[in-house]
Structure formats: C-alpha cells, structure tokens
Amino acid sequence: MRFTIGKKINNPAPTNAAVVVRDLHKTYHLGKTTLPVLRGVSLSVRKGQFVAMVGASGSGKSTLLHLIGLLDKPDEGEITLDSRAAATLSSGQRHRMRCRDIGFVFQFYHLLSELNVLENVALAAMVDHSTLGWLAQRGQQRKRAATLLDRLGLGGRLSHKPKELSGGERQRVAIARALINQPKILLADEPTGNLDSNTGRQILDVLRKTNRELGQTILMVTHDATIAEQADHVLHLLDGRLVE
Amino acid sequence: MYKLFLCFRYLRRRFAAWAAVIAVALCVFMLVVSISVMDGFVSKIEVAAKGLYGDVVVDGKSLDGLPYYDELIAEIKRQLPDKVEDASPFILTYGLLEAPFFSANSRQTVQIAGIRLPEHTRISAFGQGLTYQGDIDQPTFDPPLEHLLENIRRQIHQTDRLARDVARDKGLYDRLENAWKQLPPPQRDRFEDAWGSLSPEQNDRLGTVWRKQPPEQRDRLEGRSAIVIYALFSYLGSPDPNVTIPLRNLYTAAFQQRDMEEILVRAKPYQAQMAELERQINQAIADGTADEPAEGDASGNDDGLTVKTKEDALREQLNRLTEMAGSDRYAGDVSFPFQPPGRRAIVGLGLPGFIFRTEDGTVVRMAGPGNDIVLTLIPFGEKSLTGNLLVRDVFTIIDESRTDVSTVDANTVYLPFETLQKINKMGPQIDDETGRIARPARTSQIHVKVRPAFAQARERANSRLAVRLGMEPRLRDALDEVAADIQRIGMELRNDPRYAAGFAGTELRASSWRERQRFLVGQIQSQRTLVVIMFAVISSVAVVLIFVIFYMIVLQKTKDIGVIKSLGGSSMGVASIFLGYGGATGLIGAVLGILGGWQFVKHINAIHDWVGRTYGFHVWNREWFMFDEIPAQVDASSLLSIAVGAIIAGLLGSLIPAIIASHMQPVRALRYE
Ligand SMILES: Nc1ncnc2c1ncn2[C@@H]1O[C@H](COP(=O)(O)OP(=O)(O)O)[C@@H](O)[C@H]1O
Ligand SMILES: [Mg+2]
Numbered sequence: 029m030r031f032t033i034g035k036k037i038n039n040p041a042p043t044n045a046a047v048v049v050r051d052l053h054k055t056y057h058l059g060k061t062t063l064p065v066l067r068g069v070s071l072s073v074r075k076g077q078f079v080a081m082v083g084a085s086g087s088g089k090s091t092l093l094h095l096i097g098l099l100d101k102p103d104e105g106e107i108t109l110d111s112r113a114a115a116t117l118s119s120g121q122r123h124r125m126r127c128r129d130i131g132f133v134f135q136f137y138h139l140l141s142e143l144n145v146l147e148n149v150a151l152a153a154m155v156d157h158s159t160l161g162w163l164a165q166r167g168q169q170r171k172r173a174a175t176l177l178d179r180l181g182l183g184g185r186l187s188h189k190p191k192e193l194s195g196g197e198r199q200r201v202a203i204a205r206a207l208i209n210q211p212k213i214l215l216a217d218e219p220t221g222n223l224d225s226n227t228g229r230q231i232l233d234v235l236r237k238t239n240r241e242l243g244q245t246i247l248m249v250t251h252d253a254t255i256a257e258q259a260d261h262v263l264h265l266l267d268g269r270l271v272e
Numbered sequence: 273m274y275k276l277f278l279c280f281r282y283l284r285r286r287f288a289a290w291a292a293v294i295a296v297a298l299c300v301f302m303l304v305v306s307i308s309v310m311d312g313f314v315s316k317i318e319v320a321a322k323g324l325y326g327d328v329v330v331d332g333k334s335l336d337g338l339p340y341y342d343e344l345i346a347e348i349k350r351q352l353p354d355k356v357e358d359a360s361p362f363i364l365t366y367g368l369l370e371a372p373f374f375s376a377n378s379r380q381t382v383q384i385a386g387i388r389l390p391e392h393t394r395i396s397a398f399g400q401g402l403t404y405q406g407d408i409d410q411p412t413f414d415p416p417l418e419h420l421l422e423n424i425r426r427q428i429h430q431t432d433r434l435a436r437d438v439a440r441d442k443g444l445y446d447r448l449e450n451a452w453k454q455l456p457p458p459q460r461d462r463f464e465d466a467w468g469s470l471s472p473e474q475n476d477r478l479g480t481v482w483r484k485q486p487p488e489q490r491d492r493l494e495g496r497s498a499i500v501i502y503a504l505f506s507y508l509g510s511p512d513p514n515v516t517i518p519l520r521n522l523y524t525a526a527f528q529q530r531d532m533e534e535i536l537v538r539a540k541p542y543q544a545q546m547a548e549l550e551r552q553i554n555q556a557i558a559d560g561t562a563d564e565p566a567e568g569d570a571s572g573n574d575d576g577l578t579v580k581t582k583e584d585a586l587r588e589q590l591n592r593l594t595e596m597a598g599s600d601r602y603a604g605d606v607s608f609p610f611q612p613p614g615r616r617a618i619v620g621l622g623l624p625g626f627i628f629r630t631e632d633g634t635v636v637r638m639a640g641p642g643n644d645i646v647l648t649l650i651p652f653g654e655k656s657l658t659g660n661l662l663v664r665d666v667f668t669i670i671d672e673s674r675t676d677v678s679t680v681d682a683n684t685v686y687l688p689f690e691t692l693q694k695i696n697k698m699g700p701q702i703d704d705e706t707g708r709i710a711r712p713a714r715t716s717q718i719h720v721k722v723r724p725a726f727a728q729a730r731e732r733a734n735s736r737l738a739v740r741l742g743m744e745p746r747l748r749d750a751l752d753e754v755a756a757d758i759q760r761i762g763m764e765l766r767n768d769p770r771y772a773a774g775f776a777g778t779e780l781r782a783s784s785w786r787e788r789q790r791f792l793v794g795q796i797q798s799q800r801t802l803v804v805i806m807f808a809v810i811s812s813v814a815v816v817l818i819f820v821i822f823y824m825i826v827l828q829k830t831k832d833i834g835v836i837k838s839l840g841g842s843s844m845g846v847a848s849i850f851l852g853y854g855g856a857t858g859l860i861g862a863v864l865g866i867l868g869g870w871q872f873v874k875h876i877n878a879i880h881d882w883v884g885r886t887y888g889f890h891v892w893n894r895e896w897f898m899f900d901e902i903p904a905q906v907d908a909s910s911l912l913s914i915a916v917g918a919i920i921a922g923l924l925g926s927l928i929p930a931i932i933a934s935h936m937q938p939v940r941a942l943r944y945e
Contacts, residue, residue: 090943
C-alpha cells in the first residue's frame with residue numbers, strides 16, 4: 029500500500045473528492061486461465077460531479093463499479109470513499125457504508141418481485157434500522173419513500189408489483205431505492221442498457237435532475253456515447269486501464 | 273428489520289414454503305394424535321390396573337394366605353386414620369368355568385376373585401364398573417331384583433334404540449316358526465300351553481322385543497335378545513318349570529343353535545341314555561309291546577283317566593332328560609331362578625363366549641343375571657394338595673364387571689369373599705378335640721385405600737418448585753409411605769403373642785399397587801415411549817423436506833440475496849432471513865398441526881365411526897378392545913415440546929440453505945438478469 033491512513037486524512041485535497049481510486053488491479057481466475065480485467069485503474073470523482081464511464085463490453089466497467097461499491101475486493105490498489113480507505117474498514121463498516129453511503133442502480137433493475145413498489149424502496153431504508161427502530165419510524169420512512177417515488181413520477185404506482193411496471197418505471201423504482209438513504213454516491217451500471225432510447229433518455233433526465241437539484245454525486249457506466257455526452261466528465265475504460 | 277420483513281413476505285408469497293408448512297403440520301398432527309392416544313391408553317390402563325387392586329396391597333407372600341386380616345384392618349384404620357380411608361380383604365385364585373346354559377362343553381380357566389361387597393367398592397373403582405349396579409352406592413351380591421329388572425329394561429330400551437328401521441316381525445317370526453316346527457311334538461304342546469298361560473302384559477313385552485329386531489343386526493343381536501327375553505321370564509315369569517324350561521329351550525334353539533337337533537347334541541352327558549331310550553322306544557314299537565302299560569309308572573294309573581303305554585313313559589323320560597340338558601339348572605333346582613346370595617357371581621365383561629363386542633361396538637350378551645355358571649377349583653388354602661380335592665359349585669350371575677383391562681375382564685369371575693374363602697379352604701379350622709380354632713381364617717390379600725386428600729397433599733408438596741429444583745428434599749410418595757406404615761403395623765401384629773401362633777410360617781408384605789402392577793403399566797408406558805420415538809424419527813423427514821424446499825428457494829432467490837447485500841445486508845443478516853423463515857415455517861406448522869391434532873383427538877371416535885360407516889374400514893376393532901372408545905388425552909406439556917421440536921426442525925432444515933445463502937457472492941448474482 030502506497031498511502032498510509034494518516035497521510036490521507038491529513039491531505040486536504042481528497043476531502044473534496046467523493047471517490048478516489050488508485051492503481052486498482054483485479055484478475056479473475058477461471059481454472060488454469062487467468063483473466064486480468066483491471067490493470068491499474070486510477071480515478072477521482074469530486075462531490076456533486078456526474079461522471080460517465082464508457083468502454084467496450086467486457087472491458088471491466090461493472091467490475092470496477094462493484095469494487096467501488098464495496099461489493100467485491102480488489103487484488104491490488106486503493107479505494108477511498110468520502111476520505112475513508114476501503115481496505116481499513118471492518119466488514120460491519122463495509123455493510124454500513126454500502127447501506128448509507130452508496131446507492132446502486134443495475135441494468136436489470138433487480139427489484140424484489142414479492143414486494144410492491146413502495147416496499148422495494150422502503151426495504152433499503154429498513155436495512156439501516158433495527159426492528160424497533162423501524163417500527164418507531166415506520167410511518168415517517170414510508171412517507172419519505174412515497175415522496176421520493178412521487179418525485180420520480182411513480183406516485184400512483186406505490187402498491188404495484190414490479191411485474192406490473194414497464195422497464196423505465198422499474199428503473200425509476202430502482203433509482204428511488206438507491207436514493208432513499210441519501211447516499212454520498214450513486215453508482216449506476218448501464219441504467220439505460222435495457223431500455224429503448226426514449227425511455228433511456230428519461231432515466232438519464234432523472235439522474236441529471238438529481239445531480240443538479242440534490243447535488244448527488246453520480247458515477248454511471250454506459251456504452252452509449254450520446255448518453256455519456258450528457259455527463260460532466262467521461263472516463264474511457266480500455267484494456268483494463270482508463271484512457272482520456 | 274428487513275430480515276423479519278422479508279422472512280414473512282417470503283412465507284406469504286412462496287407457494288413452496290407452504291408445502292414445508294404443511295409437512296411440518298402433518299408431522300405435528302401425527303405426533304399430537306399418537307401421543308394423545310398413547311397417553312390416553314396409559315392413563316386408562318393405570319386407572320384400570322388400580323380397579324382390581326387397592327392403593328396398597330398386603331399379602332402373605334404365599335398361597336397359604338394371611339391370617340387375622342380383620343384385626344390387621346382394624347389396627348390399620350386405628351393407627352392411620354388420616355392416611356387410610358378403608359381396607360378390605362381379597363382372595364385371588366384360579367379355576368375352571370363352565371356355562372352349561374349355552375354350551376355343554378364350554379370350559380375355560382379363569383381367575384376367581386373373592387371380594388366383600390359393598391366394602392370392596394370403597395377401596396377401588398370396582399363399583400363404577402358394574403353394569404347393573406354401577407348406579408347404586410352399595411352394590412352387593414344380593415341386589416333387589418326390582419333394581420336388576422329396571423336395568424334389564426333399560427337394556428331392552430337400548431336394544432330398541434339400536435333397532436331403528438325395524439323390518440317388522442317377518443324375519444324373526446319366520447325363524448321362530450322354523451324353530452317351532454322343529455320342536456318335538458310333546459314339547460310343542462307344552463310350549464303352547466305355556467304360551468297360552470302368559471299374561472297379556474308378558475305377551476306384549478315379548479312381542480315388542482322380538483319385533484324390534486332389525487334384520488341386518490339380527491344375527492348379532494340374537495344372543496342378546498334371547499337372554500333378555502329369558503331374563504324377563506326369569507323375573508316376571510312363571511315359577512313353573514314346565515313353562516320356563518321349554519321356553520328357554522325354544523329360545524336357545526331359535527336364537528343360538530338354530531336347529532332343534534342341537535338340543536340333543538348339547539345334551540351330551542345324557543346322550544348315551546337318550547340313545548338307549550330311543551332304542552328302547554323303537555324296540556317297543558317294533559316288538560308291538562308299545563301298548564302294554566309301563567312298569568313302575570304309578571302316576572299314569574293313579575288318576576285313572578289315562579293309561580300310559582310303555583312308549584309314552586319312555587318318551588316322557590326322554591323329554592325330561594332333554595329338558596334337563598337344555599336347562600341351566602341341575603335337576604331339582606329349578607324352582608327359583610337364583611342361587612342363594614352366597615352362591616352368586618359377578619363375571620368380567622369380556623369372558624369369551626359370555627359377553628363380547630361386535631365390530632361396531634355392540635355388546636352381545638350370551639349370559640346375564642339369572643344364568644348359572646359352574647366353577648371348579650382347587651382349594652389352594654389346603655395345606656397339602658393330595659387326593660381328590662376339586663371343588664365344584666353352581667353360581668348365579670348377578671352382575672358384570674368392567675375394569676377396562678381386557679386381560680382382567682376376559683378372565684375374572686368375582687365371588688363373595690366368605691364363599692371363596694370357604695371353597696378355597698381358607699376359613700377357620702376348628703380342632704375337633706379341643707373345639708378351639710386351630711387355624712384362623714385367612715385371606716390372600718388386603719386392599720387398602722389411601723385417603724385422596726393425603727395423597728394429593730403429598731403430590732402438591734412434591735411438585736413445588738423448590739422440591740423440583742432439589743432445594744428441598746422430596747417427600748416420600750404417599751402410597752409407598754402408607755405401605756411402609758402398614759408393613760410396620762403388620763409386623764407388630766405378627767409379633768404380638770396373641771397372634772404369633774396363627775402367623776407361624778407366614779410372611780407379610782405391603783406394597784403399593786403401582787409397585788405390583790409396574791409390569792402392566794410399565795409395559796404400556798414403554799410402548800408409548802417407543803411409539804413417540806418412532807413417530808419423532810418419522811417426523812425428521814420434515815427436516816429433510818424443509819431442507820430441500822429451502823435449498824430450492826435459496827437458489828431461486830440468488831438475485832434477491834445479491835440485492836440485499838448490495839443494500840448493505842450482511843451475510844449474517846441474509847442467513848437469519850432464511851433461518852427465521854425456517855423457524856416460522858416450524859412455528860406455523862406446529863400451530864396448525866396442534867390445532868388440527870387437538871380437534872382430531874377431540875372427535876376421534878366420531879371420525880372413526882364415520883369412516884367405519886362410510887367406507888367400512890375400522891382401525892379400532894371393538895371386538896379386540898374392551899374400551900368403549902379410543903382413549904385420548906391431550907397434555908399441554910407434550911404439546912409444548914412438540915411445538916418446540918417443530919420449530920427446531922424448521923431451523924435445522926433451513927440451516928444449511930441459510931449458510932449457502934449467506935456465502936453467496938453478490939456480484940455474481942447481480943451481473944446478469
Ligand atoms: N466472477 C467472474 N469470474 C470470471 N470472470 C469474470 C467474472 N466477472 C466478470 N468476469 C469477466 O471479466 C470481464 C469484465 O467483465 P465486466 O466487468 O462485467 O465487463 P463490462 O461490465 O465492462 O461488460 C469479462 O470478460 C467477464 O467475463
Ligand atoms: Mg457490465
């Protein structure tokens with residue numbers, strides 16, 4: 029490790045950065061063959077910035093996003109989220125951070141089919157609460173979820189099941205779920221990849237709006253160049269490295 | 273919170289989970305029912321085992337018996353007024369039972385109990401198990417006949433109730449007609465006379481009983497109605513043997529043997545004589561001497577009205593023998609239907625051939641009050657059993673006893689204590705020379721009833737928490753303590769110079785009935801344990817089923833698990849969702865199973881009867897068991913442990929799937945649709 033914790037905390041520059049990634053390496057092993065996916069990726073996302081990441085399919089975009097989202101661990105390199113080095117976190121702290129500080133939006137929505145729209149969103153808030161804590165704040169939390177869904181244009185669909193919604197609507201529910209805990213950073217993995225271009229644009233508008241109005245930091249993966257253009261900054265992933 | 277929430281949501285929405293719940297519920301149901309029925313058995317057996325014994329039993333450890341029992345009883349009651357309610361002597365021996373009234377060659381070994389009535393009913397549940405005297409306080413061997421009659425009427429009433437949809441009288445009268453036609457002409461004549469002499473009321477009653485027999489149950493009820501009708505005649509009827517005997521023969525023929533020839537067959541002891549008579553008759557006819565006046569038959573000549581031929585005389589003799597063979601009395605003892613009070617017997621409800629139960633639970637009585645039985649026994653009280661000691665005596669049945677232990681009920685005849693004592697040579701023996709008592713009267717056992725208040729106080733004291741936790745010493749069991757007290761009192765008496773001689777060579781032992789019957793009760797108890805273990809093992813199938821179902825659900829829910837982890841759920845959290853899910857499956861299964869099992873047990877007999885009626889399928893054969901119904905007893909602590917077991921099974925079954933779920937890599941699940 030090239031940076032000590034003390035050094036990082038004393039360094040004033042990263043305090044302005046939501047995500048700092050240094051020299052990240054990730055290799056998958058499939059039996060005897062090894063597949064180096066990330067080979068020294070470094071990047072920095074400032075707070076409030078809307079960053080898009082493009083790259084060919086299989087170039088490692090999802091892998092990178094999962095690493096930043098603490099869903100997986102890198103082989104080498106350092107991830108710093110909101111001035112905290114991921115490597116130093118206990119597993120409890122990682123869970124808490126994943127819950128409170130990171131919001132995830134996936135290409136395939138990944139909503140829980142047993143739950144209705146409101147419950148899918150509230151579930152994310154529930155994870156952060158004990159049973160008693162939740163029961164105490166239940167009404168308030170549900171109201172928050174409802175308000176958020178209303179803002180995303182789903183006010184009338186609260187009790188619908190995911191399978192009763194269109195793709196764009198499902199993705200908006202997923203975005204609401206990612207935002208309910210007011211995360212410091214929203215990670216979106218091809219949120220429009222499964223949608224037609226019109227709907228895709230609507231989703232993008234939603235994201236831009238959250239970025240603009242709430243100052244939400246967003247790191248979005250896409251392979252659609254026109255969508256990437258809308259971002260403040262575009263990163264290109266090629267052969268496991270970022271190119272400008 | 274999400275754990276609970278998802279756990280219940282999955283439970284509500286996953287069809288497969290309900291399969292697991294149903295599996296658990298069925299296993300719980302099975303356990304509840306089997307444990308309840310087995311518990312019912314155990315307690316029934318316990319109650320019944322005690323029905324024959326008192327709480328504490330004192331005996332002399334040998335067939336010789338125990339002397340000075342009345343003195344000992346008096347001393348026990350004097351010294352232990354707070355602990356002992358009552359005590360009574362009891363003799364148990366074995367003998368041969370014959371029932372000449374329905375079969376000349378029925379013979380079975382039975383145990384013969386000598387009891388003092390009504391004393392004996394105060395020390396056991398014996399009184400409540402009596403068919404005809406169960407409703408009175410002081411049953412005896414000599415109950416008022418009106419009371420018996422009342423009870424027999426009630427039985428007729430029950431027969432009437434059974435006899436719904438009467439097929440009028442056709443079938444019965446046909447059978448009667450057949451029997452009638454097969455009667456030898458002289459008997460027919462005599463019967464006709466007897467019939468004619470019945471009062472209209474008697475006639476009516478007879479007709480009613482007959483007419484009420486439904487055809488489909490007739491075969492089964494024949495025995496009973498014959499007995500009922502016979503009993504009616506015994507009590508209401510003519511004291512004239514010329515009436516009762518042919519009637520009885522007719523009923524027997526019509527209802528039991530179905531063939532008049534059978535009367536002759538039954539007359540086995542007389543068969544040789546009858547054959548000889550018949551031969552003589554035929555010979556007389558062939559010789560042409562039939563018209564000659566019979567020798568030595570004075571009556572025919574005396575009245576001067578008829579001159580009896582030799583053939584007539586022979587025929588009459590034949591008839592008399594036939595009657596005697598068909599009669600339940602020995603010659604010369606036909607004037608009164610009951611033997612004197614000392615020669616009465618109470619028979620066990622279930623003596624083979626006497627009283628039995630049909631498949632549908634109907635009690636068929638081939639014998640009842642008024643019928644005579646013959647008992648043959650060896651007097652075990654005799655010092656040396658040499659020479660021809662067999663005692664053979666006739667007793668009139670006065671009641672039936674039911675203790676609910678089939679081995680007891682199918683095997684026991686009860687006689688008055690003093691009678692059996694005498695027969696068994698246990699009565700006092702007087703020295704011929706001195707005129708003093710050489711050997712005091714003896715009993716085989718003394719049965720003692722412990723005061724319920726004392727026993728309950730003991731039990732309460734011992735069930736206190738402090739005792740259970742071992743902080744205070746356990747008090748001695750009430751029965752064991754009384755047994756020890758009696759042992760002490762007995763030894764004092766035995767060492768008393770006044771009684772020492774009579775006790776010479778006799779031991780004395782007092783112990784509780786539980787101790788005596790521990791093999792009987794213990795056997796059923798271990799059977800219960802075995803059945804419970806067996807069903808518990810079978811129920812472990814539910815664990816496997818839960819495992820398979822949950823494993824399936826976990827595989828289906830891979831994506832959800834990834835999402836939960838991406839939302840910040842920990843591995844433990846994910847595991848606890850599925851564990852909670854499994855536990856809830858167990859809990860809900862337990863609740864459903866217990867409710868179902870409880871209801872089933874509550875209505876088990878109605879259900880059984882319904883299945884039997886509808887499909888003709890009987891699990892519980894009432895011919896085998898002398899229980900009225902399937903016993904069942906629901907015990908709260910068993911239910912609790914079953915419920916806990918079900919929840920543990922749910923947790924156990926879901927444990928491995930939960931671990932698998934917790935180890936799932938979220939990234940892999942989330943990468944694809
Ligand atoms: N768990 C895994 N094991 C082995 N190879 C993997 C695994 N996950 C991803 N890969 C491979 O890593 C490469 C990068 O995948 P990914 O990050 O999903 O690319 P992208 O999102 O840019 O399409 C792909 O070639 C993929 O097949
Ligand atoms: Mg991808």
